Amino acid sequence: MNVNHDAPIPEQQHIWKHLDRFAIEVPSWGFANTGTRFGKYLQPAAAHTLEEKFADAAQVHRLTGASPSIALHILWDFPNGIKDVAKVRELSQQYGVRAGAINPNLFESQIYKFGSFGNPDPKVRKYALDHVLESVAIARELGNVDLSLWFADGSNYPGTQNIRHRIDWFTECLAKTHDALAPGQRMLVEYKPFEPAFYHTDIADWGMALLFARAAGPQALVLVDTGHHYQAQNIEQILAWLQHQQMLGGLHFNDRRYADDDLTLGSIDPYQAFRIFHEIQFYQWEHPEATAPAYVIDQSHNMKNKIEAMVQTVLTAQELYAKACLVDYAQLATLQQECRLVEAEECLRSAFWTDVRPTLRAWRQAHGLPEEPLLALHNSGYIEQISKERCSKNQAAASSYV
Ligand code: PSV
Ligand code: MN
Numbered sequence: 001m002n003v004n005h006d007a008p009i010p011e012q013q014h015i016w017k018h019l020d021r022f023a024i025e026v027p028s029w030g031f032a033n034t035g036t037r038f039g040k041y042l043q044p045a046a047a048h049t050l051e052e053k054f055a056d057a058a059q060v061h062r063l064t065g066a067s068p069s070i071a072l073h074i075l076w077d078f079p080n081g082i083k084d085v086a087k088v089r090e091l092s093q094q095y096g097v098r099a100g101a102i103n104p105n106l107f108e109s110q111i112y113k114f115g116s117f118g119n120p121d122p123k124v125r126k127y128a129l130d131h132v133l134e135s136v137a138i139a140r141e142l143g144n145v146d147l148s149l150w151f152a153d154g155s156n157y158p159g160t161q162n163i164r165h166r167i168d169w170f171t172e173c174l175a176k177t178h179d180a181l182a183p184g185q186r187m188l189v190e191y192k193p194f195e196p197a198f199y200h201t202d203i204a205d206w207g208m209a210l211l212f213a214r215a216a217g218p219q220a221l222v223l224v225d226t227g228h229h230y231q232a233q234n235i236e237q238i239l240a241w242l243q244h245q246q247m248l249g250g251l252h253f254n255d256r257r258y259a260d261d262d263l264t265l266g267s268i269d270p271y272q273a274f275r276i277f278h279e280i281q282f283y284q285w286e287h288p289e290a291t292a293p294a295y296v297i298d299q300s301h302n303m304k305n306k307i308e309a310m311v312q313t314v315l316t317a318q319e320l321y322a323k324a325c326l327v328d329y330a331q332l333a334t335l336q337q338e339c340r341l342v343e344a345e346e347c348l349r350s351a352f353w354t355d356v357r358p359t360l361r362a363w364r365q366a367h368g369l370p371e372e373p374l375l376a377l378h379n380s381g382y383i384e385q386i387s388k389e390r391c392s393k394n395q396a397a398a399s400s401y402v
Helices: 010-021 050-064 081-095 122-141 163-179 206-216 235-244 270-286 306-325 329-337 341-353 357-366 373-380 382-399
Strands: 069-073 098-103 147-149 187-190 220-225 248-253 294-297
Touching (some): 010 357, 098 122, 220 235, 329 341
């Protein structure tokens, strides 16, 4: 990328430095026909093949310059398992998008009705572990990328499962997973309070994820999905704790109004997304040697056009991140220490209320990117073109969907 650093003003320069390093991964499943558990509205432009997902991810990166990698889902993107690695490598080269986190699928097979790693049946646990070990092998082949683990395990009714036994089974399987990692490779343990299970979920919160990760080994860290919390939970405090314990591995970004709604980041509560970036930036300011967590979008849009929504999300993430970069941390530290409450709060708020959009436009222009990526997407005709190319497959899917 050609960077023209023509004398930005000092405040801009500071944001530019951060923006140059900012990257957020897109999810392969966000380009496909996914929806709600009540059904889905099929879109003519939705991606069916892995190549189409790479092409869409490349389009988002071309427009934003901030999404160089794509998270992959084993069953959906690797139908032939490890044999598909060569194809992924080829697509990655062809489209200039790296393969990102590898997500095993431990929830779609009928065999997981009573759980995967937490299933009382040792044969099912072995089946799940074999799948995860193959996922580790795939992640290793792709350059030791992160293994990202989310479990749908749990139960719907009190008294129907032994929660403590399930802790032991999870602990054992996670340790075996950790043993298979390459040196330096990370496994991320994600939590979610409910859904699909409605009484107990085996990894329901950050404390459980933290204990499981600690027990598994030093390469296991916690992944925080912003949609996976109860209403009113203070997510940034969770991040502060995990960073304090050096246990924050990554974030899945989306917004929510009620539960795990998969809404566009910042669409409901941009101040919360800002506070999340702020908490991470503040820690980085105090610990410049610390590795930043992985940023991944985890949204499946049912109503919005998927590529448009993905570009909008990347731009929103950049904006909120840039605002967090404006917090004067030296000043904030002093104000906090001296308990100057209103001044401390205003120090944070004034960064949030700063309009960074002109700076972002200037940064894009200097990087040879479109100043208005959403407009550029509309003018590019890309969505119309892929809609034409893919609509017959999507119509066929629509007519088979009742
Ligand atoms: C499930 O709610 C989830 O958000 C998990 O985070 C997974 O990472 C993702 O969907 C795709 O399986
Ligand atoms: Mn997630």
